[in-house]
Amino acid sequence: MTGTSDTRPPNILVCVKFVPDPNQLQADASGHPDLARAPFRISTFDENAIEAALQLSTRHGGHIFGVSVTSGQVPPRDVLLRTLAMGVEVLYLIKDEARLAADPYRVAAVLAAAARAIQSAENIPSWDLVIAGEASADQFNAQIGPRVAMALDLPAIAYATKLELQHGRLIANRATDERSETLEVDLPALVTVGTEINQARMPTVLQVMGAARKPIREIVIEELPGIDLDALERRPSLRTIDISAPPSARKRIVIEGQDAAEMASHLLSRLGTDGEVKF
Amino acid sequence: MNIQEILIFSENPDTLVELLTAGRTLFGPAGGRVTAVTIGPTTTEVARDCLVRGADQALVIQTGAASLPAENGLVLGLLEAIRATDPDTILIGATRTGTDVVAQLAQALEVPCASNCMKLRRDEDGNLEIERRVYGGRFTATQVLMGRPQIASIPPNRFPKADLVQEAHGSIKEVVVELPPPRIRVKATLPRVRSAVDVTKAEVIVAAGRGVKKVEDLSLLDTLASALGGVLAGTRPLTGDVDWLPIDRRVGLSGQTVKPNLYIACGISGQIEHIVGMKGARTVVAINNDPKAPIHAEADYSIIGDLYEIVPAFLDAYERTKRT
Numbered sequence: 001m002t003g004t005s006d007t008r009p010p011n012i013l014v015c016v017k018f019v020p021d022p023n024q025l026q027a028d029a030s031g032h033p034d035l036a037r038a039p040f041r042i043s044t045f046d047e048n049a050i051e052a053a054l055q056l057s058t059r060h061g062g063h064i065f066g067v068s069v070t071s072g073q074v075p076p077r078d079v080l081l082r083t084l085a086m087g088v089e090v091l092y093l094i095k096d097e098a099r100l101a102a103d104p105y106r107v108a109a110v111l112a113a114a115a116r117a118i119q120s121a122e123n124i125p126s127w128d129l130v131i132a133g134e135a136s137a138d139q140f141n142a143q144i145g146p147r148v149a150m151a152l153d154l155p156a157i158a159y160a161t162k163l164e165l166q167h168g169r170l171i172a173n174r175a176t177d178e179r180s181e182t183l184e185v186d187l188p189a190l191v192t193v194g195t196e197i198n199q200a201r202m203p204t205v206l207q208v209m210g211a212a213r214k215p216i217r218e219i220v221i222e223e224l225p226g227i228d229l230d231a232l233e234r235r236p237s238l239r240t241i242d243i244s245a246p247p248s249a250r251k252r253i254v255i256e257g258q259d260a261a262e263m264a265s266h267l268l269s270r271l272g273t274d275g276e277v278k279f
Numbered sequence: 280m281n282i283q284e285i286l287i288f289s290e291n292p293d294t295l296v297e298l299l300t301a302g303r304t305l306f307g308p309a310g311g312r313v314t315a316v317t318i319g320p321t322t323t324e325v326a327r328d329c330l331v332r333g334a335d336q337a338l339v340i341q342t343g344a345a346s347l348p349a350e351n352g353l354v355l356g357l358l359e360a361i362r363a364t365d366p367d368t369i370l371i372g373a374t375r376t377g378t379d380v381v382a383q384l385a386q387a388l389e390v391p392c393a394s395n396c397m398k399l400r401r402d403e404d405g406n407l408e409i410e411r412r413v414y415g416g417r418f419t420a421t422q423v424l425m426g427r428p429q430i431a432s433i434p435p436n437r438f439p440k441a442d443l444v445q446e447a448h449g450s451i452k453e454v455v456v457e458l459p460p461p462r463i464r465v466k467a468t469l470p471r472v473r474s475a476v477d478v479t480k481a482e483v484i485v486a487a488g489r490g491v492k493k494v495e496d497l498s499l500l501d502t503l504a505s506a507l508g509g510v511l512a513g514t515r516p517l518t519g520d521v522d523w524l525p526i527d528r529r530v531g532l533s534g535q536t537v538k539p540n541l542y543i544a545c546g547i548s549g550q551i552e553h554i555v556g557m558k559g560a561r562t563v564v565a566i567n568n569d570p571k572a573p574i575h576a577e578a579d580y581s582i583i584g585d586l587y588e589i590v591p592a593f594l595d596a597y598e599r600t601k602r603t
């Protein structure tokens with residue numbers, strides 16, 4: 001791709017997580033998540049991260065690489081290919097079959113090592129931008145973006161709602177609880193994004209077919225250059241001891257009626273009887 | 280077991296004194312000490328407020344900057360506070376700023392951190408055991424932090440503010456930190472609109488989803504909320520994708536956790552990330568014209584219909600009943 005602006009075509013790395021779709025995940029008989037039966041998907045905000053990269057790349061050229069740490073089993077190929085169908089050029093999978101990267105500290109350390117390894121393998125002088133979702137749809141830790149920034153010593157802008165590249169700088173809007181801000185930072189930098197920033201594209205049939213020809217490069221975590229597995233082993237940890245769902249105990253009564261007026265008055269009398277509406 | 284050294288920080292003064300309450304629940308058999316950290320100029324007042332609410336110490340980090348430093352500056356300030364107190368446990372308010380700061384801080388210390396903890400306790404070994412929401416909030420994970428320091432973030436409004444004590448016993452210590460020039464420059468800033476009401480305390484909530492077609496139409500739901508003595512809240516698309524409602528009225532995983540007596544969901548599909556915020560409601564009503572919408576399974580009473588017809592009809596019926 002060629003740049004059509006005053007900005008050098010950026011090399012963008014997008015951190016992508018594949019997650020069991022929370023909206024299709026059910027509890028098994030014991031109340032634990034039935035992970036084997038939930039389909040995988042790209043974590044919601046990571047789709048926005050990919051889209052954000054694509055929009056910058058459409059304007060300024062450059063290259064988009066994806067990187068993902070897969071924990072345990074690798075997700076089905078069609079789910080992986082979706083990142084490439086959307087427009088990612090090369091997807092790197094860091095395969096962690098033994099689940100060594102068991103918490104955000106370790107995942108971020110692995111992603112930072114992967115960012116360096118990919119840079120050298122692909123002959124990229126420097127990443128200009130690393131983009132991650134603000135939080136993953138399954139664990140919702142909201143830690144990976146800022147952690148990777150710290151590990152790579154990059155300035156981080158979390159919760160970005162708009163990105164622009166100008167003269168080698170990033171101009172970003174973002175919202176904290178208190179303020180909306182416009183920020184400026186020299187590249188390289190890291191940003192995290194949520195659904196607010198864009199509407200992620202649906203790949204076309206042609207793009208889905210084309211994705212099969214794009215490379216997926218796998219690295220097993222034990223062979224990732226620059227990773228110190230012993231150190232990860234020794235550092236303090238976060239252990240999950242249980243995951244369970246409280247059963248929902250709603251009445252689930254569907255209010256019937258001929259028309260809106262009748263349904264409304266049926267609802268009102270129910271709520272009156274329950275003492276939830278007072279007159 | 281030794282005395283538990285607990286460090287608390289939030290850039291939001293209200294959240295900070297909530298963390299004071301949370302910190303006290305984590306004292307071990309040998310007791311504990313809570314140090315409240317404030318960073319930036321004009322935070323001495325906040326530090327004093329912590330002391331009159333019983334904090335054992337307040338550390339005011341002065342950075343020389345005229346305003347609150349950016350996240351990276353907050354991280355450097357906290358690292359200094361950690362050097363000064365060598366805490367066992369660090370609790371940070373999970374505002375957006377706090378969420379960003381705690382992750383950077385934990386990575387700098389090369390330790391894990393438990394985000395957005397809904398419950399915290401000490402297990403038999405003295406480790407911090409927490410509960411947090413996972414998989415969109417459908418499930419609750421119980422996790423244990425091991426090693427030192429143990430870091431957790433806690434959402435605002437999760438704990439009550441610490442009460443004023445008879446006599447403050449802690450003192451304020453000032454620490455000066457030289458910050459490098461910030462790498463991120465603020466070009467413009469606008470305060471976000473905040474609500475006059477606190478949805479987490481509301482007894483009746485009328486919640487709007489994308490079934491509401493135009494911002495003007497929210498007045499219909501606002502009328503319903505007012506009639507019932509309640510407040511208007513909304514889903515993420517209405518409180519971020521568009522700013523139809525202030526962000527502090529967002530209910531769900533990335534917003535508020537509410538527990539009203541009555542929750543009326545209008546034009547809300549009922550994705551798990553929303554449901555988790557209103558699960559604590561005593562009675563849930565869903566008005567949605569799609570019979571297959573997941574919200575119906577999460578409701579006590581469902582009306583399968585158009586909110587633009589049902590809500591006015593309900594208001595009519597309510598006014599008529601009230602008159603008789």
Ligand SMILES: Cc1cc2nc3c(=O)[nH]c(=O)nc-3n(C[C@H](O)[C@H](O)[C@H](O)COP(=O)(O)OP(=O)(O)OC[C@H]3O[C@@H](n4cnc5c(N)ncnc54)[C@H](O)[C@@H]3O)c2cc1C
Pocket residue numbers: 044045135136137140487488489490491513514515516517529530531532533534535545546547548549550551552553556566567568569572584585586587
């Ligand atoms: C990590 C993560 C965190 C998130 N956090 C939150 C959060 O904190 N809060 C939150 O709300 N969401 C959150 N979301 C987003 C969430 O997944 C949903 O996208 C969102 O809740 C959907 O909002 P909605 O129900 O308003 O819109 P939609 O899903 O578009 O639903 C609109 C509904 O309105 C109905 N409708 C349309 N017209 C009418 C009419 N005239 N009358 C009646 N009904 C009508 C439709 O049938 C539909 O069911 C999060 C997502 C992720 C991935």
